[in-house]
Amino acid sequence: MNSIQLNNQGRLKHFLDIEGLNRKLLINILDIADSFLNIDTKAVKKVPLLRGKTVVNLFFEPSTRTRTTFELAGKRLSADVLNFNINNSSTSKGEALIDMLRNLEAMHCDMFVIRHNAGGAATFMAQHVAPHISIINAGDGQHAHPTQAMLDMFTIRQNKGDFAPLSVAIVGDILHSRVARSNIHALNILGVSEVRVVAPKTLIPTGIETLGVKVFNDLKKGLDGVDVIIMLRLQRERMKSALLPSAYEYFQSYGLTESALKVAHPDAIVMHPGPINRGVEIDSSVADGPRSVILQQVNNGVAIRMAVMAISLGAVSEQDSN
Amino acid sequence: MANELKQRHINRDELLMVGIQTGGVWVAERLHKLLDLSQPLGKLNIAFYRDDFSRIGLHPYVNATTLPLEVDDRHIILVDDVLHTGRTIRAALNEIFDYGRPASVTLVILIDRNGRELPIQPDVLGCSISLEQGKHIKLCGPDPLSLEIRSNS
Helix, strand or coil: HHHHHEEECCCCCCCCCCCCCCCCHHHHHHHHHHHHHHHHCCCCCCCCCCCCCCEEEEEEECCCCCHHHHHHHHHHHEEEEEEEECHHHHHCCCCHHHHHHHHHHHCCCCCCCCEECCCCHHHCCCCCCCCCCCEEEEECCCCCCCHHHHHHHHHHHHHHHCCCCCCCECCCCCCCCCCHHHHHHHHCCCCCEEEEEECCCHHHHHHHHHHCCEECCCHHHHHHHCCCEEEEECCHHCCCCCCCCCCCHHHHHHHCCCCHHCCCCCCEEEEEECCCCCCCCCCCHHCCCCCCCCHHHHHHHHHHHHHHHHHHHHHHHHCCCC | CCCHHHHHHCCCCEEEEEEEECHHHHHHHHHHHHHCCCCCCEEEECCHHHCCCCHHHHCCCCCCCCCCCCCCCCEEEEEEEEEECCHHHHHHHHHHHHHHCCCEEEEEEEECCCCCCCCCCCCCCEEEEEECCCCEEEEEEECCEEEEEECCC
């Protein structure tokens, strides 16, 4: 349980990890995100909730989708948004994370959104940050990516309504995927009937069954009858050892094609957190096909990040006034 | 109130009646029926426009804002149950203007009570009441509608 995430009223103050949060809290995030969806219909695509607040995006790893949707979410909440894209080389100038944090605190910022290649980086910041500052984890190493998991849950709810009867398959590079870990926790907290992970043995971390999943090494068996398919990107940049023979051979066995999709439920939806490796983990005809909700996920990312930012900064304020 | 509104708005084509969640929507639904308006009713949730966010945080709610028609150049009839400090109406006006530039806004209030903190007054009013500080009047509903006076506990 990551109780550092909650304030003394039990509200979300930092958003670091899905693990340790309860169902009510997750549903609240989804409900608030719902009410941010129609913001696009307004002439002024903003609400004044975070007017006068400063949000800093600290990205120690490259990202396009996540960083821009966090930036857009902050701006639509009327916050001022700063973007720091920090190459690992510039941290090698010798500035420790904690020193950087102190410097940014001195600039009177209210929220840090952090992506880092080290697992636990966001939690470390939350432990050391001044009490009026809120931390959002935008992906830490192979550990967690909680806002991605919430936007996936949001997309599933939009398409399927109820979580309880669903069978969900997460397919691909489970070993290196923080998205998979966060999604497994979220799906189990929200109470789906079954979570499957589908991958070659070399890409399945040992002991994953303890998180409450069924492991499949065969794609067609793993997809049989599922309602939701979450494809993962093959993270070749994270593969230090030869875990796979070649991308081509991976596609032959684990690539999602029209024919592989046939064994799933006829109304099954196909998701992918992006960026897509076309022809490696997913065929273009599926990624662009009628079952794909990949672009809907991107749009939902803004609403979910708005919800998480507004809730967290609200909890910080509440704590201050009590 | 319905009669007074009838006299005010001769051109009924460009109206949009908007109730503020939740009590204002109940009052607006009644007026909408009495006036037999052809345009659908709008519902405003001002939670994202409140000026006390930095003190009370964001509380969960489900009823989102729905404005079924373009706001631009429309005569808005804004309806709420109780007018107290005026801050809710301030927030509602800000939200309406984020949707467009209305031709006019008419404020319709069921109960006006003392304790105003902003220069906001109703155009059409049901009745006024004077309450001690710490007492609140609340519309309960939706069916039947009733008024309750409560004390701050």
